[in-house]
Amino acid sequence: MSTQPEYATSKPSGGNRKLIVSAVLAIVVVGAIAVDTTVVKIGSENDVRQQAFSSETFGAEQFPKIKANVEERAVAAADLATAIAADKKAAAEKFGTATSTGPVIPVTLTGVFGARKSNTNEMKIDGLPPETVVRVQTGPAVNGTDLRDATGTIEFGQFTNQIQYQDAGSAINNEMKKAVFGSLDPDTLDGKQATVVGVFKLINPKNWLVTPVKVEVK
Numbered sequence: 001m002s003t004q005p006e007y008a009t010s011k012p013s014g015g016n017r018k019l020i021v022s023a024v025l026a027i028v029v030v031g032a033i034a035v036d037t038t039v040v041k042i043g044s045e046n047d048v049r050q051q052a053f054s055s056e057t058f059g060a061e062q063f064p065k066i067k068a069n070v071e072e073r074a075v076a077a078a079d080l081a082t083a084i085a086a087d088k089k090a091a092a093e094k095f096g097t098a099t100s101t102g103p104v105i106p107v108t109l110t111g112v113f114g115a116r117k118s119n120t121n122e123m124k125i126d127g128l129p130p131e132t133v134v135r136v137q138t139g140p141a142v143n144g145t146d147l148r149d150a151t152g153t154i155e156f157g158q159f160t161n162q163i164q165y166q167d168a169g170s171a172i173n174n175e176m177k178k179a180v181f182g183s184l185d186p187d188t189l190d191g192k193q194a195t196v197v198g199v200f201k202l203i204n205p206k207n208w209l210v211t212p213v214k215v216e217v218k
Contacts, residue, residue, distance in 0.1 A: 053159070053160065053164055055164070055167035055168055055170065055171035056171055056174075058168050058171055058172075059168070059170075059171025059172045059173075059174055059175040060171075060175055062148075062154065062168075062172055062175075063147070063172050063175035063176055063179065063213075065151070066147055066148075066150055066151055066172065066213065067176075067179070067213040067214065069106075069150065069151045070106040070150055070151075070197060070198065070199055070213045071106075071197050071213065071214065073095070073106045074106040074107055074108040074197050074198075075095050075105070075106065075107055075108065076107075076108050076110075076127075077107055077108065077109050077110070077111075077125045077127065077128055077134070078125070078126065078127025078128060080095065080105065080107055081127070081128050081129060081132060081205075083095070084202070084205050085129070085205070088202070088205060091105075091202075092105065092202055096202060097149060097150055097151060097152040098152070099149045099201070101201065101203075102201045102202055102203045103201070103202050104146050104149050104150045104199050104200070104201050104202075105199060105200060105201075105202050106150065106197070106198070106199050107197075107198065107199065107200060107208070107210065108195065108196070108197050109123055109125055109134060109136070109194075109195065109196040109197075109198070109210065110125065110126070110193075110194075110195045110196075111123045111124045111125040111126060111134075111193070111194070112124045112191065112192065112193050112194075113136075113189040113190055113191065113192050113193075113194055114190060114191075115190050116138065116186055116187060116189065116190060119137060119138065119139055119140065119141045119142070119143075120135040120136060120137050120138060120209070121135070121136050121138050121186060121189050121190070122134065122135050122136075123135070123136050123194075123196065123210075129206075131206050132205070132206050132207075132208065133206065133207050133208070134208045134210065135207075135208070135209050135210065136196055136198065136210045136212055136215075137209065137210065137211050137212065138181070138184065138186035138189065138212075139177055139181045139184075139186060140177070140181070142173045142176065142177060142211060144169075144173075144201070144209075144211060145166070145169035145173075146199045146200065146201055146211045147169070147172045147173060147176060147199065147211055147213070148168060148169035148172050149169075150199045154168065173211075176211070176212070176213060179213075180212055180213065180214065180215055184215055184217070189217070192217050192218070193217070193218040194215060194216060194217045194218060195214075195215075195216045195218075196210065196212050196214070196215050196216075197212065197213055197214040198210040198211050198212035198213055198214070199211055199213070
């Protein structure tokens with residue numbers, strides 16, 4: 001009677017099976033990561049987008065756009081005052097950009113600068129009610145975020161947090177100071193005629209604090 005040789009068939013032990021499964025899963029995960037990964041070339045457009053936010057760069061890019069928008073939409077002070085006196089809400093909706101603390105309105109002022117006080121100069125404007133006080137921020141400090149909010153195109157959702165949002169406003173103000181105050185001596189403005197284009201937040205109709213984008217002294 002002939003007998004056939006028997007060969008032992010070994011099966012992976014439980015520990016080996018776990019190692020094999022783990023290796024397969026690792027390969028799958030690495031493959032998935034590779035598929036979902038975008039290679040960004042240094043210096044490319046995508047690389048620039050992924051860099052940290054620079055408020056200085058943002059301000060330099062945005063101020064010229066804001067200035068052009070404000071100059072295009074600016075309303076003569078006398079016409080604006082008349083519209084506000086007739087219907088403040090309607091005037092704000094027609095000429096301004098809504099914000100959580102009041103509308104920001106672009107305006108053109110033509111008049112005479114007065115005395116300087118606390119980084120501002122008063123300005124006497126023909127055609128405005130005598131009780132309306134107009135002050136123009138002339139630096140070196142510039143307060144508020146009216147320039148940032150003037151167009152309605154810069155919103156909080158574009159930024160990582162409130163600090164970044166505030167930094168953007170300060171950077172825009174700094175760019176304005178370079179462009180407008182660079183050749184302006186605020187201590188010599190008293191008594192001089194000028195045309196100012198800027199914005200102010202309409203809270204008190206009798207008190208306008210204007211942040212300029214353009215000042216032409218005659």
